Amino acid sequence: MSQLLQALFGRLPIGWLQLTHNRTRFAAALAGVAFANVLVFVQLGIMNSMATATLKPYSFFQADIMISAPDANSMTEGSNVARQWMYQAMADRDVVAGTGLFVASVSWQRADKALGLTTYGVDPTQPVFLSPEMAKPASTLQLPNSGILDRFTRGLPRDETAAIRPQSPLSFEANGITLTLYDTFAGGGGFGGDGFMMVSDQTFLLQFPARSSGAPDHILLQLAPGADPDVVAARLRDVVSDKSLRIRSYAKAADEDLRYQQTKRPTGIIFGFGVIIGVLVGIVIVYQVLSTDVADHLSEYATFKAMGYGQGFFLSIVFEEALVLGVLGFLPGFAVANLLLLAMASATTLPLAMTAGMAVTVFIGTVVACSLSGAIATRRLVAADPADLF
Amino acid sequence: MAEDIPVDVSGLNHWFGRGEARKQALFNVNLKVAQGSLTVLVGPSGSGKTTLLTLAGCLRDVQEGSIRLLGQELKGAQSDLQKTLRRRLGFIFQAHNLHGSLTALQNVLMGLQVHGRADPELQAKAARHTLTLLGLGDRIHYLPDNLSGGQKQRVAVARALVGNPDVVFADEPTAALDRESGATVVQMLKRLGQVRGTTTVMVTHDNRILELADRIVTLEDGRIVNDTAP
Numbered sequence: 352m353s354q355l356l357q358a359l360f361g362r363l364p365i366g367w368l369q370l371t372h373n374r375t376r377f378a379a380a381l382a383g384v385a386f387a388n389v390l391v392f393v394q395l396g397i398m399n400s401m402a403t404a405t406l407k408p409y410s411f412f413q414a415d416i417m418i419s420a421p422d423a424n425s426m427t428e429g430s431n432v433a434r435q436w437m438y439q440a441m442a443d444r445d446v447v448a449g450t451g452l453f454v455a456s457v458s459w460q461r462a463d464k465a466l467g468l469t470t471y472g473v474d475p476t477q478p479v480f481l482s483p484e485m486a487k488p489a490s491t492l493q494l495p496n497s498g499i500l501d502r503f504t505r506g507l508p509r510d511e512t513a514a515i516r517p518q519s520p521l522s523f524e525a526n527g528i529t530l531t532l533y534d535t536f537a538g539g540g541g542f543g544g545d546g547f548m549m550v551s552d553q554t555f556l557l558q559f560p561a562r563s564s565g566a567p568d569h570i571l572l573q574l575a576p577g578a579d580p581d582v583v584a585a586r587l588r589d590v591v592s593d594k595s596l597r598i599r600s601y602a603k604a605a606d607e608d609l610r611y612q613q614t615k616r617p618t619g620i621i622f623g624f625g626v627i628i629g630v631l632v633g634i635v636i637v638y639q640v641l642s643t644d645v646a647d648h649l650s651e652y653a654t655f656k657a658m659g660y661g662q663g664f665f666l667s668i669v670f671e672e673a674l675v676l677g678v679l680g681f682l683p684g685f686a687v688a689n690l691l692l693l694a695m696a697s698a699t700t701l702p703l704a705m706t707a708g709m710a711v712t713v714f715i716g717t718v719v720a721c722s723l724s725g726a727i728a729t730r731r732l733v734a735a736d737p738a739d740l741f
Numbered sequence: 742m743a744e745d746i747p748v749d750v751s752g753l754n755h756w757f758g759r760g761e762a763r764k765q766a767l768f769n770v771n772l773k774v775a776q777g778s779l780t781v782l783v784g785p786s787g788s789g790k791t792t793l794l795t796l797a798g799c800l801r802d803v804q805e806g807s808i809r810l811l812g813q814e815l816k817g818a819q820s821d822l823q824k825t826l827r828r829r830l831g832f833i834f835q836a837h838n839l840h841g842s843l844t845a846l847q848n849v850l851m852g853l854q855v856h857g858r859a860d861p862e863l864q865a866k867a868a869r870h871t872l873t874l875l876g877l878g879d880r881i882h883y884l885p886d887n888l889s890g891g892q893k894q895r896v897a898v899a900r901a902l903v904g905n906p907d908v909v910f911a912d913e914p915t916a917a918l919d920r921e922s923g924a925t926v927v928q929m930l931k932r933l934g935q936v937r938g939t940t941t942v943m944v945t946h947d948n949r950i951l952e953l954a955d956r957i958v959t960l961e962d963g964r965i966v967n968d969t970a971p
Contacts, residue, residue, distance in 0.1 A: 362854050648840075654838040657800050658855050659824050660855055
């Protein structure tokens, strides 16, 4: 390490030598940086899991445009949309297909507890609106009172979901009707429910007799190849009589849902603050580590200043220390955070996972925070006469 | 030639503290130091010797009066000029001020690396040679904590001299040294003046050094009260 840093900085690796001079303190500094990393990783992991969980249902379907009620801020919220707007939209030259999407929560009362399943009612005769992963298991939905279940549903034993097959279906009662599950798909618990279920629109209406086939929660449209969803959506906003409807490209609807979850819903705001607090605590820790180190060596730095070394030299020492602490503190922080996220994911079935983006962001953030902290700590050295610091 | 008088102090006043606590440390000090000479500043504690040394050595900002160091005015000097001048000086501090994480050799190398990148082998050879001249050839890889007070001070001397400075400012350089080591250091400084024209300004209470000095300047209460050549 010493030779590597000497080659990198073209001088004695003073930062490294300073840090490793007191092994116990160096270990404590690394532990501090690692702890800051763990804190930020966990908060980012939770924040990311919310984004993943929010966007997951959008991956079940294939559509170019989504029409929703004005108060439908997310896929599971809002009023219904009259099916007549779908027919009106289909008059557009670029709209080739349309379908209604029903959404509600079904409670599955089990022996020990009730599971909340976010349930989608789809038209099984139009598999073109389902993603390829969903289309295959959804072929069983044409059977009356049938459904397919999220195999990662929270609170459901894995062996029980693994046993659900067309030849060995599982039945349960919900809303006074017996539903039979013929297959499973990969979903995952989110913040709004324990898992997902998909049924046909007819089964959905049997489950929820108060709902009407003429008023789904959303309308999904598919466009002719090459048509720009944003352009067509803008055109539809002129064509469709109800001007209050939210007519957006499917991608934009997903983005707006995510932004709503992150900035308007209490959970999103709390998680956002968690990340900010994590970053702040991390910065305080690395600042403490670096500023203490600079303060302890101030008289030695003053001697170097008296010898003719400039501010750039001191900043390069601080940067060297930041790099050493950033790299060596990052590795255990990364490992521990990975284990924590895995344990949390296993306990909650939330999509908590370390991503390459998170790792790169936290690593760069650590080195930058260490560098800035050290640079701030050397300010006293810039202002003072060397003779006053010996 | 301005550099025939590498240190030229005129009308120098200096104060410490602010407001009511402000106290004048130097009063109208005038001093010209000739190139290659060994000038010794003597006087009781608190007479202003170290203050004058640090002002002339570019380690404090000049408040009032003038100091021309190596032909450059220090009053109002920008940090770039201060940095350039400091690289032409060797400073031996009262406290050795060695870097505790660096070995003796590495501490001395710091006196060379300030001049920029150079052949590391040559730098190491020069640093080893200087340490050996000061009797530390067998201690080059020792950390300061493992050296005696005298050995540390000799490392500090080596660090100050290894870069062949134009002027050496030394504050009690022999205080921590035994008689023999002290004589070695002073004779080395004297010889550098004779051979290379290196100018030395030294603060000391050590009477053993006075006989080697070219000039003895006595300060009392911030004023030069005597200036003699022995």
